[in-house]
Amino acid sequence: MAKRVGAEGSFAVAEAVRLADTDVVAAYPITPQTHIVERLSEMVADGDLNANFIYVESEHSAMSACLGSAAVGARTFTSTAGQGLELMHEVLYLASSMRLPIVMAVTDRALSGPLNVWGDHSDAMATRDCGWIQYFAENAQEAFDLTLCAFKIAEHHDVLFPVMVHMDGFHVSHVVEPYLLPDKEELGDFLPPIDYPYPLDPNKPVSMGAFAPPAVYSECRKAQDVAVNGTIAAVANVWNEFNKQLGRQYKPIETYKTEDAETILIAIGSFNQMASVAVDKMRAEGKKVGLVRIRLWRPFPLAAFRQAIKSAKNIVVFERSMSYGGTVGPVCAEVKSALYGIKDAPRVTSFIGGLGGRDMSPKHFEGLFKRAQEIFDKNLDIQYETIGVRE
Amino acid sequence: MAKKDFELTWKEIPVGAIVHEPGNASEYQTGDWRSQMPVLDRDKCVKCGICYRFCPEPCIVKDDEGYYVADLFYCKGCGICAYECPKDAITIVKEEH
Ligand code: SF4
Ligand code: SF4
Numbered sequence: 472m473a474k475r476v477g478a479e480g481s482f483a484v485a486e487a488v489r490l491a492d493t494d495v496v497a498a499y500p501i502t503p504q505t506h507i508v509e510r511l512s513e514m515v516a517d518g519d520l521n522a523n524f525i526y527v528e529s530e531h532s533a534m535s536a537c538l539g540s541a542a543v544g545a546r547t548f549t550s551t552a553g554q555g556l557e558l559m560h561e562v563l564y565l566a567s568s569m570r571l572p573i574v575m576a577v578t579d580r581a582l583s584g585p586l587n588v589w590g591d592h593s594d595a596m597a598t599r600d601c602g603w604i605q606y607f608a609e610n611a612q613e614a615f616d617l618t619l620c621a622f623k624i625a626e627h628h629d630v631l632f633p634v635m636v637h638m639d640g641f642h643v644s645h646v647v648e649p650y651l652l653p654d655k656e657e658l659g660d661f662l663p664p665i666d667y668p669y670p671l672d673p674n675k676p677v678s679m680g681a682f683a684p685p686a687v688y689s690e691c692r693k694a695q696d697v698a699v700n701g702t703i704a705a706v707a708n709v710w711n712e713f714n715k716q717l718g719r720q721y722k723p724i725e726t727y728k729t730e731d732a733e734t735i736l737i738a739i740g741s742f743n744q745m746a747s748v749a750v751d752k753m754r755a756e757g758k759k760v761g762l763v764r765i766r767l768w769r770p771f772p773l774a775a776f777r778q779a780i781k782s783a784k785n786i787v788v789f790e791r792s793m794s795y796g797g798t799v800g801p802v803c804a805e806v807k808s809a810l811y812g813i814k815d816a817p818r819v820t821s822f823i824g825g826l827g828g829r830d831m832s833p834k835h836f837e838g839l840f841k842r843a844q845e846i847f848d849k850n851l852d853i854q855y856e857t858i859g860v861r862e
Numbered sequence: 863m864a865k866k867d868f869e870l871t872w873k874e875i876p877v878g879a880i881v882h883e884p885g886n887a888s889e890y891q892t893g894d895w896r897s898q899m900p901v902l903d904r905d906k907c908v909k910c911g912i913c914y915r916f917c918p919e920p921c922i923v924k925d926d927e928g929y930y931v932a933d934l935f936y937c938k939g940c941g942i943c944a945y946e947c948p949k950d951a952i953t954i955v956k957e958e959h
Contacts, residue, residue: 569880570878571878669877669878676884677880677882678881679878679881681881686867690874690875691875693872694875
């Protein structure tokens with residue numbers, strides 16, 4: 472029977488890693504990820520999780536240890552945030568190109584400087600192109616569910632890619648909230664033991680991470696790109712299976728009150744919950760607004776996204792990171808690219824906010840809808856506005 | 863290697879670009895990066911093997927008669943063998959490509 476427990480999102484993630492019978496955890500503590508790995512370390516020390524915990528000296532080493540661990544076919548988990556994710560950066564590309572099924576929880580945090588340890592998507596967006604499957608959890612329950620699903624997705628023989636489970640630093644990692652913690656029995660055979668098909672084995676030697684000269688590098692890259700784009704259905708299938716087993720449904724693109732919506736807000740992460748309250752209030756006032764949450768960020772579910780915004784005349788993007796010197800933020804760039812060329816494409820405007828732990832309330836989201844309407848009505852030539860900043 | 867790297871299509875790249883034939887790097891010709899090559903004067907050579915020890919590749923092999931000869935499939939033409947040879951038995955000559 473599932474227990475209803477009150478816990479931080481961090482502890483919910485640790486519980487998922489424990490229930491998955493993870494073999495190896497290699498991690499270095501960093502705010503706001505610390506509670507995840509602290510709890511896992513405790514579980515290992517207390518004998519509640521029969522895993523090897525590798526205490527490394529940096530995030531670069533953490534991810535490097537994960538490569539080796541995954542390559543021998545062990546179920547492997549790590550977690551980091553912000554600067555730590557940046558320090559891992561070069562190794563992230565090795566994990567995806569070598570198709571190693573590593574699961575990583577990222578408690579998304581701002582990047583320095585100035586130094587800031589609070590929630591923000593700068594770290595997530597900086598790793599956008601590293602070839603991992605990346606999706607977002609918005610609360611403790613989702614953090615638990617989606618971490619558990621991540622092992623099944625990463626290890627699926629139709630997938631074999633590392634998976635990043637993003638959750639907002641503090642708003643998800645540190646907020647104590649109730650969530651349903653299932654027991655092993657309830658999971659059934661949802662998560663079978665790992666069966667990595669190419670484990671390092673002295674009796675069947677292989678070389679991993681070899682070099683590729685110009686004559687074959689492009690072929691390797693195309694193979695990887697096609698493969699990761701081909702995982703969308705497998706990700707969705709695992710989420711469907713999870714729903715069958717535990718009764719909570721996740722989808723690559725999720726919609727909220729979008730039927731007949733003329734103005735659709737598009738956002739990623741926990742602030743969607745604030746945005747949905749604003750949508751409720753405005754709907755009650757008769758305004759045709761809706762919300763599209765991008766759950767699966769990489770690979771980007773283009774077809775589902777286009778389907779989800781079909782009714783929209785206006786699109787408002789809200790995002791928690793900047794692309795310094797760019798035309799818009801990374802999420803808006805993705806949205807505009809996805810819309811370009813479709814018939815009667817909606818107008819798009821975008822806002823950047825919630826940086827470095829700055830809160831966004833439902834009221835702020837209402838204000839954002841209003842400002843967007845003004846931009847559309849007056850046909851203002853504005854690519855994006857940074858909101859909530861003192862002038 | 864069943865196929866050379868420049869013959870592989872993207873569909874033929876194994877998952878994770880894993881090399882399933884260990885040791886097949888030896889089939890990869892690296893000698894074509896060279897612009898000059900060592901030429902051995904067998905009359906001067908005393909078969910001491912110093913060049914063999916110093917070659918960084920290492921691609922100098924002992925032939926049936928006991929002479930140390932560069933395997934041009936891998937030789938980079940660096941000239942170290944010629945520099946180290948105590949008998950000046952090796953000359954580095956430019957190659958036309
Ligand atoms: S030229 Fe350099 S690589 Fe070639 S045989 Fe001599 S030492 Fe070895
Ligand atoms: S070092 Fe010179 S003398 Fe000695 S084996 Fe090589 S070529 Fe011959």
